[in-house]
Amino acid sequence: MADRDRDDEGRARNARPRDGLGRPLPYDAAGVERQPEGVTRTPEQTVREAQRLLDEGKPFHAHEVFEDAWKSGPDAERELWRGLAQLAVGLTHAARGNPNGAVSLLRRGADNLAGFADSTPHGIDVAGLREWADTLAGCVPGHDTPPAPAAVAPRLRPENRFGG
Template identity: 80%
Template sequence: MDETRRDRDTEGRARNARPRDGLGRPLPYGAPGVERQPEGVVRTPEETVREAQRLLDAGMPFHAHEVFEDAWKSGPAAERELWRGLAQLAVGLTHAARGNATGGARLLRRGAAALAEFAGRRPYGIGVDDLTVWAEELAGRVAAGQSADGGGAARAETVDAAAEAPCLRSPAP
């Protein structure tokens, strides 16, 4: 395939067809990758949480982010911040697992802030308060472990995405 041409989907929209690894990084054309999440899937909130948790537990937070993004885009307006915040937590974990300390910490904190309006509640059994604590704690650890690489970008030791995966439904108090 001519790698200078843009990949397009069946409707002609730009869509990178390169295979991806478990953290969503593009691989060379023809390399084995992990199956990508289909876009635009409308799931029930229960299905969304179950599928996202499965992906998080498998160390695939980038793919969990795509599941949350579908819920964010297709769900009721009153729930968009919930799903957007969860998507940001998943992307923050993705960046931390890739060694991007600055981006990881920033997105973990942004996701926690987006969940603030749901504090003290458990929409669909999601332990929002526990997730906020998890995100702030991981953001602090990621940011504290960062070091400037030769280009000045904040790089850190990568975190194990599966080992650090949050439990979306922590036990009710």
């Protein structure tokens, strides 16, 4: 059996390059630069970076940004960041042509955001994101062609709803 890729601490890590949707490519292929793991960002930096990645059609990479916030942020916000990460993974599954995975993650993410639905933590449009997730979850199974992720990416903040 071949040795597994390992990071500096000896943890298993897949060093294969990945495409914009996080799918592994052959070792010699040119992939999309991966997000560094374990980065501690402010909520503002997290939202800004995740929105940039969503706008570029890289929801898998946005999920990694949200995951860092989920793991490093305060306990009171864990479900917020986890829910956002799940929405990004749901969009990833939709774009990969996996409607069952998309619906499951979009609904789970929206459920995890429910406790924040009456507020806008860090300016995040939680109610709008839950509506977006419900709409996407309802339409993905009926489409033969996966959506282009940048075309259906959510706006994390209301002021950004129309590309601003």
